[in-house]
Amino acid sequence: DAKTTQPPSMDCAEGRAANLPCNHSTISGNEYVYWYRQIHSQGPQYIIHGLKNNETNEMASLIITEDRKSSTLILPHATLRDTAVYYCIVRVPMEYGNKLVFGAGTILRVKS
């Protein structure tokens, strides 16, 4: 079962920052948080991941709370092409390695 909960949908104005929240209150100490997005009928695209510290790359920033029970993905200047389903995922351990178990995701609509 997925270990994350996200709002089902959000709207954002073009050019503004999009802040997508995620709750993962049952996360364990060594489990990473990953964010992917999926544009209709395509495979998921990697955005960012982190463990404890805040992370930033060319696409987005990831803010993880100190207790690690929630996180926020920030798209600093949303464009129309950022309209997609955004998945917050906790990487869970299995017998050999780890796996990504997807939750329901958030539909982000960027509007002009």
Place this chain on the structure above:
Amino acid sequence: GAVVSQHPSWVICKSGTSVKIECRSLDFQATTMFWYRQFPKQSLMLMATSNEGSKATYEQGVEKDKFLINHASLTLSTLTVTSAHPEDSSFYICSARELETYGYTFGSGTRLTVV
């Protein structure tokens, strides 16, 4: 960056036939590959994990005899849907974990329609 190629991108088959979907990591080695299924307006559901040279591990409720997975090399995994039925129609997506970086890269998906 890492690229995963999935083939075919779409396929239509008749009920009772089998369909094979290929997943290749083009520029990296993947000891582990994952197969997901996605129904319309739903999230991705993990079906199974395949490790190179060993048997696949199936998630609860996924029939291993119906969804045959082979991971014969560090760059290729295949999913065969056997005796397909209309309810198997779905979007199938593979993912490969890169050996060195532990990043997870997804293929572009295969739309299977069983008629």
